[in-house]
Amino acid sequence: MRRADLVIFDCDGTLVDTEAASNRVLAEILTEYGLPLTPEESEARFYGYSLRIIAEELLHHGIVLPGDWTEQYYARCLPVLAEEARAMPGALETVEALEALRIASCVASQGPLHKMRLTLGRTGLWPRFEGRVFSAHMVARGKPWPDLFLHAATQMRTGFDRCVVVEDSLTGVKAAIAAGMRCLALATGEKAAAMAALGAEPIDSLLAVPDAVAG
Numbered sequence: 001m002r003r004a005d006l007v008i009f010d011c012d013g014t015l016v017d018t019e020a021a022s023n024r025v026l027a028e029i030l031t032e033y034g035l036p037l038t039p040e041e042s043e044a045r046f047y048g049y050s051l052r053i054i055a056e057e058l059l060h061h062g063i064v065l066p067g068d069w070t071e072q073y074y075a076r077c078l079p080v081l082a083e084e085a086r087a088m089p090g091a092l093e094t095v096e097a098l099e100a101l102r103i104a105s106c107v108a109s110q111g112p113l114h115k116m117r118l119t120l121g122r123t124g125l126w127p128r129f130e131g132r133v134f135s136a137h138m139v140a141r142g143k144p145w146p147d148l149f150l151h152a153a154t155q156m157r158t159g160f161d162r163c164v165v166v167e168d169s170l171t172g173v174k175a176a177i178a179a180g181m182r183c184l185a186l187a188t189g190e191k192a193a194a195m196a197a198l199g200a201e202p203i204d205s206l207l208a209v210p211d212a213v214a215g
Helices: 019-032 039-046 051-060 069-084 091-101 113-122 147-155 170-178 189-198 206-213
Strands: 006-009 104-109 133-135 163-167 182-186 201-203
Touching (some): 019 039, 051 069, 069 113, 091 104, 091 206, 104 113, 133 147, 147 163, 147 170, 163 170, 170 182, 170 189, 182 189, 182 206, 189 201, 201 206
Parallel strands (some): 006 104, 006 163, 104 133, 163 182, 182 201
């Protein structure tokens, strides 16, 4: 396998463990607006989705969220993440190993920059990526469209075929494959099988990334 020039990490669920807290808050808010959900149901239904796509999907089911609902969500979610966000196992070691291999890395996430600054900052990863963090808010369409990964590669001045994406959601895998990029899927079991069917290569630990991209 050819050596990568750039590794593009997803953030939530890949570098930082935030999904349980995020889905708990999301379930609370959507329940208040007419869609009763448990945190587990929220995760199963919306994992990897941007808030914009969630709102559009609910609109198709007759649920209209207020214009400021994303502000409401972050007003509730960020204080929770400030307390609960953790680095995913092996995250710092993986980034350090890529640095030792002289392979560039960056972050590309559905979330806004201020959220990533908080979660990556809390976990000690923000200094490793500062200036190389890209949000779906910077492009016309978030994942599952390829726009975000193409934007990240362009900003990092790297050919699309020289990038490897590390993702933990089906939405992210679809975006990476659509961008023509190799994708490592951080998943096990049925989820890993579903990602492999899309063209991703499942890995069960971030620590597998350096060897997978070193060529």
